[in-house]
Amino acid sequence: MSKKLSIVAFSGDFDKLTAVFTLATGAAATGYEVNLFFTFWGLDAIKQKQGRAFIGGTWLTKMFGFFMGGLRSTPVSRLNFWGISPRIFRSLMRKNNVATLEELVDSAKVLGVNFYACEMAMNILGLKREHFIPEVKDVIGVATFLKIADDGQTLFI
Numbered sequence: 001m002s003k004k005l006s007i008v009a010f011s012g013d014f015d016k017l018t019a020v021f022t023l024a025t026g027a028a029a030t031g032y033e034v035n036l037f038f039t040f041w042g043l044d045a046i047k048q049k050q051g052r053a054f055i056g057g058t059w060l061t062k063m064f065g066f067f068m069g070g071l072r073s074t075p076v077s078r079l080n081f082w083g084i085s086p087r088i089f090r091s092l093m094r095k096n097n098v099a100t101l102e103e104l105v106d107s108a109k110v111l112g113v114n115f116y117a118c119e120m121a122m123n124i125l126g127l128k129r130e131h132f133i134p135e136v137k138d139v140i141g142v143a144t145f146l147k148i149a150d151d152g153q154t155l156f157i
């Protein structure tokens with residue numbers, strides 16, 4: 001196997017996205033090629049506009065778009081306590097000199113991690129390329145992702 005790590009980011013939960021970006025930055029910092037494939041709620045991590053917004057084509061997809069509030073709005077997967085837990089985690093991370101989720105995302109960009117958005121999930125959710133950060137290298141399907149991930153390790157988070 002080559003030094004390649006590919007991660008499918010399916011979840012939009014704070015703790016799971018923190019794991020995605022911790023693994024991605026650690027691997028990139030040690031010389032791995034890193035590919036992140038964001039699908040469904042994972043797309044929230046690469047959303048351009050932060051905060052709640054009615055984006056999408058139909059009223060139903062606009063509702064999904066509203067619930068995708070970007071990195072600052074991601075819930076914790078367990079014990080979210082009405083949205084307070086991510087703030088507590090960020091505070092604990094800073095207190096313990098651990099990079100916050102936002103800092104990990106910035107580091108991933110600097111380290112050259114490849115960001116890909118899932119075409120199928122975007123179509124279902126009524127999202128377009130312009131809804132995402134400019135660092136998204138491409139909008140691709142599963143077959144293309146599998147080609148990119150070939151000869152490396154692949155994780156699903």
